[in-house]
Amino acid sequence: MRILIYEAMPDITRADVITRIARDYENQGYTVFLLLDEDVQLLKRNDIVKPHIVNCLNVIRSGVPKTGVPFFATPLNRPLNKKFLEDPSIKTLEEISAYKSYFHEKILKKFRPDTIVIWNGLMDYQKSFISLVKSFNPTQQFLFLESGWFPQKNTYYSDPQGVNAASSISRATPPPLDPAQTSEIKKWKTLYRQSYGVPKSRDNGYYFVPLQLETDTNITLFSPFKGMKALLQWVIDNTDPVRPIVVRPHPLSDTNHEEFNRLNDRIHVDGNTPLQKLIAESHAVIGINSTVLLESLIFEKPTIALGQGIFQNSNAIYLQPLDSSIPKNLNNTAPQVVLQEAFLYYLKERQRPIPNSDLNSKRKTLPFDIEITRYSTIEQAISAIKIRARQCLNSLFSHTT
Template sequence: MIGRVNIIIQSGDHLENKKRILPVALQLKSQGYNPIVLVYKSKEETFFLHHGIDSVSLENYRHKNRIKLFIQRNVVKKNPDILSYNGVSFNDVFSVELQRGRRLNDHAKKSIIYHIQILSFIIEDIDPITIFIWNGYTGFCANTLRNICQLKTIKSFYMERSLLKSGVFFDSEGVNGFSSLCNEVTKSELVQYNGSEQKHIKIKGKLNLTKNYFSSKWNKILFLPLQVQSDTNIILFSHNVKTMRELVLTILNSIPNDTLLVIRHHPEEVEQQLNLPLANNILYSNDESLNYWISVSDLVVTINSTVGFEALISGRPVLTFGKSIYSGKGLCKEVNELDQLKGVLADEETYRAPNIEIIKNYANILVGKHTCISGELNSELIYNFPVVKNESVIFYNSYKVNPTKVKIKAQDIYKKLGGF
């Protein structure tokens, strides 16, 4: 592969992720780069190969290097107290799983060594100039890639679903609470922002809906969209609340009987025993859209979900418990100590609509400085990305649009991102 600029993009096998990543890979290839998408099972390579994109799988490399893998994985038997391999710490790779209650046993160590070995083989063969890693803290593959990049000083970027629909969020420092967005945009900057940059994100404003759906006995309506309890966003960036049951009980014990708490289950929740409480002023419903519940509520309550950002764009007040890319900027009410919650919810200031100008300023900073582009997939999408090194970039899934019609200046992007 000498003479080719190789870029590894971790995709995994989920169709949704593959559809988000495909347009990025297509545009990179059209600009002369060689994107190589990393999947887990060999059959999943077909999705990308069909579109002319190189792809490698852990499964194929396992078969290719089965003798080396067999010999090297025996190190656990010979040294059961081993806590690192080839410079990669097991505790670092396994840190999130430890917080989920799993033990770093011999089976886990063997799995970590397997990923260290096989990903090292892949990186050695491909010799990428940069690697895009999904989340960085979800799964052995992402955690191992993150550690290898740090050890080998390979430029890395981290990916997650974007704040806006059908997008992929990229950041050089991490995603969610690790993102460079968390610390570099301050409240004072938002207040002083002159608004001269182009405005791509429109503030929706409150939808034209009424509360007639509900009984008139409710003085206030709080909307609580649950999050995936075992998600890294909860484990790493929610220090006060760790379970959805604790979250619901905390809110329930802090509101009067004439306040209705509307709770929406997360569609990707895997935990079967959330053990959520029942009460006369709790309504569990997934019947309506997120936009509906945001609109009819007096307050949107979340730990650190991106639904909170959607609510802010819709002009609704938001209360958060954890760290997110929209916290710490004066955009929403933040509860750092749970014993403060009752007083916060009793304060009418909590239900005041956010400063629409500050929301616009933040949206425009995201657009101008971090290239967050708003748009739907039902029309031709043309994007330009004025990206600065170490800042964030969002690519949008154009899978439903002819990829040749999506004008992404990939060459300029990657020259600025990596200087090559």
């Protein structure tokens, strides 16, 4: 079986995850090929809200050439990059997509994958690749990967249809648990809470609202609110006016969102208290579709979602209509806890640990002719020096400003 993993690699951390998963597939006997892009042109990403290019010298820095997994990296096109920075229009992005598709098409024709693996799959540049694949093979099988839930770090899940609200998981209703499964999930919940030093929940009367990155696909594709300010204003207007609202900035946000304290006297932005403590001591958790909503089920909290998510048909999380207010007093009943535990068990059974595969080995030999990117030892050394120099300059600049 042939597995092609497509990764544009704008994130150096994810590169390590991808290569470990690739090696794991190889260890299972599959023929694996990585299709990578040297750079990614983005109109915005995380807190960067202007057009920019993520230069993926990360291909070298991530150690991909040392893993032994065969790969091809779409070469840089400096004239197109310059044009994008000068004119970041849809037309320019289409030209870039056509340039990359030329190389992608050649790999697809040569490798003829049985399954294509993509991390997330909801990004615009990934959608272009998926459309290209389907134009060649309308019945092509895909497997979409995303970070797991308990915890997100070092775990992942896979789905044949997509991730988050686009996944097959979001369309499923978990089956009831038998007594052994119920006992298992209850013990797991207890151990999970204890691991964070908050074995018991208590109600300190506040609503807890975890913020999300406004450029994340969970917000751009599956949220009725395009900004966190609009979310908080809805919560202010549609919840018990005597209850405080504790707000936690997203850990990847470049700002502490202290400005939200001025929206209303009820709001308190807290980026210091541990997440699990904020969940455990809340009256209820309200969010759009954050993973925090899933974690709140472990603490048996009333949990309210305002957007679409992987929980869509679980019955474990209340899907709040925007045209009505949240009841003043929320209590988690025993039947609701049963539904929460069934969903937690369902998710827990589907996440997997990131493989701890050996990433240093001899390059695999493919049983057919296909173009492979090779970086010489000198190129790798020069790249490492350049990246290190850039890091030092950035650090120096940040200290001087």
